[in-house]
Amino acid sequence: MRYETxxxxxDEDFRRSTExxxxxxxxxxxTVKEILRDFGRPPKxxxxxxxxxxxxxxxxxxxxxxxxxxxxxxxxxxxxxxxxIENALIKSEKFYLHGRKxxxxxxxxxxxxxxxxxxxxxxxxxxxxxxx
Numbered sequence: 502m503r504y505e506t507x508x509x510x511x512d513e514d515f516r517r518s519t520e521x522x523x524x525x526x527x528x529x530x531x532t533v534k535e536i537l538r539d540f541g542r543p544p545k546x547x548x549x550x551x552x553x554x555x556x557x558x559x560x561x562x563x564x565x566x567x568x569x570x571x572x573x574x575x576x577x578x579x580x581x582x583x584x585x586i587e588n589a590l591i592k593s594e595k596f597y598l599h600g601r602k603x604x605x606x607x608x609x610x611x612x613x614x615x616x617x618x619x620x621x622x623x624x625x626x627x628x629x630x631x632x633x
Contacts, residue, residue, distance in 0.1 A: 502518070502553065502557065502571070503550055503553070504547065504549035504550050504553050507519065507553065519553065519556045519557075519560065520556065520559075520560045521556065526552070526556075528595070529552055529590060529596065530548060530549055530552055532589065532590065532593045532595055532596075533548050533551070533552055533586060533589045533590065534548050535593075536589040536592055536593060537585065537589050545574060545578075546572065546574075546582070550572070551582050551585070551586055552586055554568060554572060554579065554582055554583070554586075555582070555583050555586040555587065557571075558579075558583050565577075565579040565580050565583075
């Protein structure tokens, strides 16, 4: 899915396809463009497509292999693109995801349950010679 395809969607459909509001996407895109300046060889994908690729990875839990097939690029290029976009968003400090410790400090008690799953012999009927 390319940015040109998603750009024409209504705001609700845009949010459904990317899991972020259009205004949030625009802010993310502006931030990525500010931090990642183009130099050298131009990238195969636009910054909007790179951000959309990263959102697809986060939203759908797709593997790099499947995203590479969608965007006709190598799996390693997909991995590098995702890392580059994630690092740019983290570096901006405008976007933040709370860590595990913050989520667990909300007074939630964890209960650990252990189950034994070892093999047990099954009793079977003995074969007798005259059973047939």
